Amino acid sequence: ADENSIVNITINGEEIGLKSTDTMSDIASKIRTATGLNANYDSGAKRFFISTKTTGSDANITFANEANTQAFMGGLDFSTADLSISGNNSKIKYNDTDVIEYQSNNISINGLNLTLKAETTVGETVSVDTDVDGAYNKIKEFVDEYNKLIDGFDSKLAEKKYRDFQPLPAV
Numbered sequence: 001a002d003e004n005s006i007v008n009i010t011i012n013g014e015e016i017g018l019k020s021t022d023t024m025s026d027i028a029s030k031i032r033t034a035t036g037l038n039a040n041y042d043s044g045a046k047r048f049f050i051s052t053k054t055t056g057s058d059a060n061i062t063f064a065n066e067a068n069t070q071a072f073m074g075g076l077d078f079s080t081a082d083l084s085i086s087g088n089n090s091k092i093k094y095n096d097t098d099v100i101e102y103q104s105n106n107i108s109i110n111g112l113n114l115t116l117k118a119e120t121t122v123g124e125t126v127s128v129d130t131d132v133d134g135a136y137n138k139i140k141e142f143v144d145e146y147n148k149l150i151d152g153f154d155s156k157l158a159e160k161k162y163r164d165f166q167p168l169p170a171v
Contacts (some may be wrong), residue, residue, distance in 0.1 A: 006018065007072075009064070009069040010066065015034075027039050033117070033134065037050055037051065038052070056087050057087060059086065063083050090103075090107065093123065112126075112128060114126070149150060
């Protein structure tokens with residue numbers, strides 16, 4: 001094949017021209033530039049990685065259903081059933097309210113930060129309690145340190161004063 005020949009593939013609606021002389025790293029770079037996706041080739045593992053920079057339902061990768069793109073996918077061991085891959089939003093039910101959706105699995109609700117690790121088919125319960133012993137210990141530690149400081153001031157103020165002792169002359 002002519003080394004300047006170009007085969008076009010289409011990912012996320014963007015046409016990408018590939019030359020027969022392109023390395024896998026070149027192809028990854030062209031995919032990144034054209035689509036904004038994360039694309040890398042790991043030569044040690046001999047694996048191609050493509051992922052989105054977004055999360056949740058906004059995360060989509062779509063390969064065109066045309067011969068060149070299908071041949072490219074087959075060469076990388078992608079299933080032709082994987083023409084379109086979409087992310088899902090994380091969903092939680094908070095205090096038995098309606099389901100709340102998030103674009104990420106790192107969520108913050110009512111001042112509580114959670115990292116969702118796995119999908120469950122049954123409800124999980126998260127309980128938050130006040131650490132009374134911890135608060136008590138912090139207050140006790142503060143009072144102890146305060147008392148030490150006051151004792152130090154009192155001992156310095158109660159020291160005997162030598163009023164007859166004159167300051168040393170300057171040298």
